[in-house]
Amino acid sequence: MASADLLLHPVRLRVVQALLGDRALTTGDLHAELPDVPVASLYRHVGVLADAGVLEVVAERRVRGSTERTYRLVPAAASVGPEEAAAMGPEEHRRAFGTFVAALLADFDRWVDGAAAVPGGLDAARDGVGYRMTGLWLDDEEFAALLAELRGVLAGRLAHGPGGSRRRRLVGTVFLPGS
Template structure:
């Protein structure tokens, strides 16, 4: 299974984000979309992800005496599952969350640096909500969120569709002296 260290490395996280929801891409196409990543670095991290089974080769063709591979993300392998999370120490979780947050901030900065970026009209949303939930209600909420996302991940690119990346953070937040689980969501 994938580990947080594997998936949340800054370069690998950007590769995965670029491939999520897109047609399969070659390493050369990834380099075109991520020009600030050196070629050797790109090839090394694509190889690490492929070796771990997070990326799969969907096409190979000969180009000028070499084999060019097209990759796509294996969605089921691109997550740190609950069993792997359970083995992580508090420090592992701290490092993983720091890497996730840094990646999210870098993605947002890249978006803002684009010519014509218009957060208000582009549908940029960042929001928090606190809610009191039983374990069953919390599990149902997570199932609903996953179902809503999964229902739309198969949409094909078209002239009237824009690509959006949704990030979710869920943190228990029990106020001192107040009983029961409180769940705070940001996305």
């Protein structure tokens, strides 16, 4: 199975997203985060990702006669490479982008539903939620420099683990050429 086909399945994409931030989770932990995914389906998709090397087993323990595994994401295996992306046709790119946007929308819906259910309700500023589009005039060299700077900014924070007042935050990026 090609990595785009592997990663761009809606359930597998959500599993990958749940493990972002160097998290180690059991299938039970994953089910608690993805309660709308049937357990059997979740186990099947976790198995597919593990068999493909996208997830690695970092711990095992015996629980009531069975083995509970703890998984961690293998970041290098959890993305579509530049060669595969270059070989994708228009419909494959549309499907990939559509899956990405659908996953982003589903994450946003889960935040809205969860925030609306607590006292104080929706407060995007308090929760650090934002979305905006900006137009920049950049030549190819300037754009490459921007990408390098953004990678540096994010790389400096990827080593942060959970603890204290830290919350896991999802950062999604989309770059499109303007017309």
